[in-house]
Amino acid sequence: xxxxxxxxxxxxxxxxxxxxxxxxxxxxxxxxxxxxxxxxxxxxxxxxxxxxxxxxxxxxxxxxxxxxxxxxxxxxxxxxxxxxxxxxxxxxxxxxxxxxxxxxxxxxxxxxxxxxxxxxxxxxxxxxxxxxxxxxxxxxxxxxxxxxxxxxxxxxxxxxxxxxxxxxxxxxxxxxxxxxxxxxxxxxxxxxxxxxxxxxxxxxxxxxxxxxxxxxxxxxxxxxxxxxxxxxxxxxxxxxxxxxxxxxxxxxxxxxxxxxxxxxxxxxxxxxxxxxxxxxxxxxxxxxxxxxxxxxxxxxxxxxxxxxxxxxxxxxxxxxxxxxxxxxxxxxxxxxxxxxxx
Amino acid sequence: xxxxxxxxxxxxxxxxxxxxxxxxxxxxxxxxxxxxxxxxxxxxxxxxxxxxxxxxxxxxxxxxxxxxxxxxxxxxxxxxxxxxxxxxxxxxxxxxxxxxxxxxxxxxxxxxxxxxxxxxxxxxxxxxxxxxxxxxxxxxxxxxxxxxxxxxxxxxxxxxxxxxxxx
Numbered sequence: 001x002x003x004x005x006x007x008x009x010x011x012x013x014x015x016x017x018x019x020x021x022x023x024x025x026x027x028x029x030x031x032x033x034x035x036x037x038x039x040x041x042x043x044x045x046x047x048x049x050x051x052x053x054x055x056x057x058x059x060x061x062x063x064x065x066x067x068x069x070x071x072x073x074x075x076x077x078x079x080x081x082x083x084x085x086x087x088x089x090x091x092x093x094x095x096x097x098x099x100x101x102x103x104x105x106x107x108x109x110x111x112x113x114x115x116x117x118x119x120x121x122x123x124x125x126x127x128x129x130x131x132x133x134x135x136x137x138x139x140x141x142x143x144x145x146x147x148x149x150x151x152x153x154x155x156x157x158x159x160x161x162x163x164x165x166x167x168x169x170x171x172x173x174x175x176x177x178x179x180x181x182x183x184x185x186x187x188x189x190x191x192x193x194x195x196x197x198x199x200x201x202x203x204x205x206x207x208x209x210x211x212x213x214x215x216x217x218x219x220x221x222x223x224x225x226x227x228x229x230x231x232x233x234x235x236x237x238x239x240x241x242x243x244x245x246x247x248x249x250x251x252x253x254x255x256x257x258x259x260x261x262x263x264x265x266x267x268x269x270x271x272x273x274x275x276x277x278x279x280x281x282x283x284x285x286x287x288x289x290x291x292x293x294x295x296x297x298x299x300x301x302x303x304x305x306x307x308x309x310x311x312x313x314x315x316x317x318x319x320x321x322x323x324x325x326x327x328x329x330x331x332x333x334x335x336x337x338x339x340x341x342x
Numbered sequence: 343x344x345x346x347x348x349x350x351x352x353x354x355x356x357x358x359x360x361x362x363x364x365x366x367x368x369x370x371x372x373x374x375x376x377x378x379x380x381x382x383x384x385x386x387x388x389x390x391x392x393x394x395x396x397x398x399x400x401x402x403x404x405x406x407x408x409x410x411x412x413x414x415x416x417x418x419x420x421x422x423x424x425x426x427x428x429x430x431x432x433x434x435x436x437x438x439x440x441x442x443x444x445x446x447x448x449x450x451x452x453x454x455x456x457x458x459x460x461x462x463x464x465x466x467x468x469x470x471x472x473x474x475x476x477x478x479x480x481x482x483x484x485x486x487x488x489x490x491x492x493x494x495x496x497x498x499x500x501x502x503x504x505x506x507x508x509x
Binding site for chain 2: 040052054055056058065067069076078089091096098107109110111112113114115116117121145155169170171180181182209214248250251258260262264265266267269271304309311322324325
């Protein structure tokens with residue numbers, strides 16, 4: 001009887017302990033998600049000036065740049081070592097501009113209006129609180145987004161719980177390699193930048209970097225504008241959702257169709273173009289190209305870029321296909337193979 | 343007395359257990375009925391045979407001797423694979439098989455698959471920098487990427503592309 005009572009007490013304590021542990025873990029995750037959402041909302045509105053190191057893995061080489069960062073009201077300016085006198089990058093929340101004071105020119109590099117899909121992000125990535133650390137002399141909470149499929153961290157953020165500003169961000173590719181890092185090593189919240197610093201100056205010439213921004217279209221709309229009908233792949237890697245078909249024009253005037261897919265954090269793009277370029281002609285790729293074997297060589301898939309994202313190019317029937325994304329080569333090939341011949 | 347009543351009393355009559363009125367009635371029936379008389383004769387012969395058998399009487403309690411014999415013998419355990427230590431081995435085997443199958447399915451579903459990276463050629467493409475820039479731009483719009491790093495990447499790929507276009 002005594003033994004039975006002891007067993008009941010032990011089992012009850014274990015159940016209560018496990019419940020408390022699970023509830024505690026759940027509450028930690030809820031708090032972490034709230035902080036992450038705040039970092040992408042409130043944290044981008046806070047005004048500050050700071051110094052940062054920005055590291056990037058490009059073509060297998062890690063390089064770092066020293067930058068001065070100023071932010072307020074969802075706008076951000078990044079200046080290089082030459083300060084305001086040199087070229088700067090300005091993200092006004094709609095477009096990422098390159099500002100060139102020498103020519104009074106603002107060159108659009110990319111649309112930058114954020115279209116966050118929290119449901120997709122948290123469906124494919126688990127948010128893990130990882131304690132606290134000091135960044136730029138401030139106490140920061142460390143959060144990691146762990147891929148539910150690869151079990152690896154894809155993004156790690158150090159967020160100031162007081163201001164909600166992300167003080168440090170580490171980005172990893174699907175193989176777990178560090179591909180990008182921004183660390184603010186000093187930050188001053190008492191000196192928010194003047195609003196004019198975060199705008200393209202009046203009277204400056206605005207232009208676009210060679211090509212025009214992507215235009216979201218239906219397949220029929222694209223076909224009416226280009227000389228081919230784009231064909232979507234039938235295979236999409238798990239976790240990715242179709243974002244849309246975008247029409248693009250490269251600086252040489254070639255029309256590209258881009259089928260874009262997202263998993264919340266990463267982007268997979270399938271670019272399609274007519275192999276002969278506009279008006280039935282390519283740039284120097286006539287019948288004599290590569291001894292007359294050029295077109296045959298294009299029929300075999302080839303890796304054309306091995307940076308943070310991989311690209312594979314292959315000609316298929318009347319289309320040249322380029323698939324670009326942070327995925328294993330085998331997965332990118334499956335996407336290519338699933339594009340119908342006709 | 344009828345035949346059926348007489349046969350009910352034959353066995354008891356053979357061992358002398360009937361009261362006087364029943365014994366007289368049975369005797370009268372046996373004198374008149376040849377079948378019952380024959381049956382009665384056979385029962386009397388069996389009774390006589392049993393009387394000659396020696397009756398063995400056991401000691402007052404056998405258990406102490408049985409217990410002592412059992413204590414003297416070494417207990418033989420079944421080997422573990424005969425699963426006598428499990429109350430219901432068939433259910434246990436079925437459960438273990440189901441658990442193993444579930445574990446195998448879970449491993450197949452959730453463990454990261456080793457990428458069977460095919461050996462394919464590498465190539466340069468005049469527009470490689472352009473695709474990298476477009477993909478970086480799309481990631482920037484996705485809203486969760488490191489905006490500063492992607493901004494720098496976009497700027498540098500744009501510069502590289504312009505340089506390639508000018509050369």
